Amino acid sequence: xxxxxxxxxxxxxxxxxxxxxxxxxxxxxxxxxxxxxxxxxxxxxxxxxxxxxxxxxxxxxxxxxxxxxxxxxxxxxxxxxxxxxxxxxxxxxxxxxxxxxxxxxxxxxxxxxxxxxxxxxxxxxxxxxxxxxxxxx
Amino acid sequence: xxxxxxxxxxxxxxxxxxxxxxxxxxxxxxxxxxxxxxxxxxxxxxxxxxxxxxxxxxxxxxxxxxxxxxxxxxxxxxxxxxxxxxxxxxxxxxxxxxxxxxxxxxxxxxxxxxxxxxxxxxxxxxxxxxxxxxxxx
DNA sequence: GCTGTTAGCTATAGAAACTATAGCTTTTAC
DNA sequence: GTAAAAGCTATAGTTTCTATAGCTAACAGC
Numbered sequence: 001x002x003x004x005x006x007x008x009x010x011x012x013x014x015x016x017x018x019x020x021x022x023x024x025x026x027x028x029x030x031x032x033x034x035x036x037x038x039x040x041x042x043x044x045x046x047x048x049x050x051x052x053x054x055x056x057x058x059x060x061x062x063x064x065x066x067x068x069x070x071x072x073x074x075x076x077x078x079x080x081x082x083x084x085x086x087x088x089x090x091x092x093x094x095x096x097x098x099x100x101x102x103x104x105x106x107x108x109x110x111x112x113x114x115x116x117x118x119x120x121x122x123x124x125x126x127x128x129x130x131x132x133x134x135x136x137x
Numbered sequence: 138x139x140x141x142x143x144x145x146x147x148x149x150x151x152x153x154x155x156x157x158x159x160x161x162x163x164x165x166x167x168x169x170x171x172x173x174x175x176x177x178x179x180x181x182x183x184x185x186x187x188x189x190x191x192x193x194x195x196x197x198x199x200x201x202x203x204x205x206x207x208x209x210x211x212x213x214x215x216x217x218x219x220x221x222x223x224x225x226x227x228x229x230x231x232x233x234x235x236x237x238x239x240x241x242x243x244x245x246x247x248x249x250x251x252x253x254x255x256x257x258x259x260x261x262x263x264x265x266x267x268x269x270x271x272x273x274x
Numbered sequence: 275g276c277t278g279t280t281a282g283c284t285a286t287a288g289a290a291a292c293t294a295t296a297g298c299t300t301t302t303a304c
Numbered sequence: 305g306t307a308a309a310a311g312c313t314a315t316a317g318t319t320t321c322t323a324t325a326g327c328t329a330a331c332a333g334c
Contacts, residue, residue: 086247089240117211118210153321157322
């Protein structure tokens, strides 16, 4: 049996976050000690590890909730789980593309300025005048 | 003089967001019509355009606030404005790198699964077992 | 000048995923 | 037995908006 602090250390999930997940019903309310403190077993350790891993990959809580439900039904087809992963992959790729456009724009801004006075600052000017942008964003 | 709706259409900033920026003091409280509706001039149009552009580039409100203050002092050196842009560029690059790691991991997960049953689903298995990951994330 | 539609007003709550605080109690190690 | 560390609940704050409710103003057509 693990205390909340031990669970936190083993999973890398912060204590208030564990309690938050309990409130959001991502994890079940665990047993309590005689003094009303939370006590966790291996089941919950594994489940929280799963959640942590999925969150690190940027999956949303609602997606994780669905994946956890799916994981609890091993006999069902896994097309849905794949769909969630594939969708997320799509949005990660979209975000990368978007950030790369911003990167180009910011690099142009930061490098185009010779650090003189504000009145000639290319950063400020670029922000004021969208026409200076090379691409859409 | 523009109504809030016209200002919104011209800048692409939604009406509640304009009011929110006013509350946050990013833009000054504008004149009012006799019936208490907001009326904007070109000054505010330009300022809101600047804010929109900066937000589209992912800059935080507090950074934008600082850039606006800098822009109001054309005689001052622009090293600070460059610093803000350069810092942001750094964090955009870091985020891209992080997302590319996730992308690799998710692609491996999604492609590794042959869409059978949950019990053999590579997506679910990968999330359960961090050891299956190729790299750190 | 009346009416109807569109636009705008304020104040408050909600979204997402936590994080921080206050004030109190339990556990644990010596 | 006691002191320090850990845990408890409940509530509010973070960030950048977005949505809702209930009301009022502006404007176009008749």
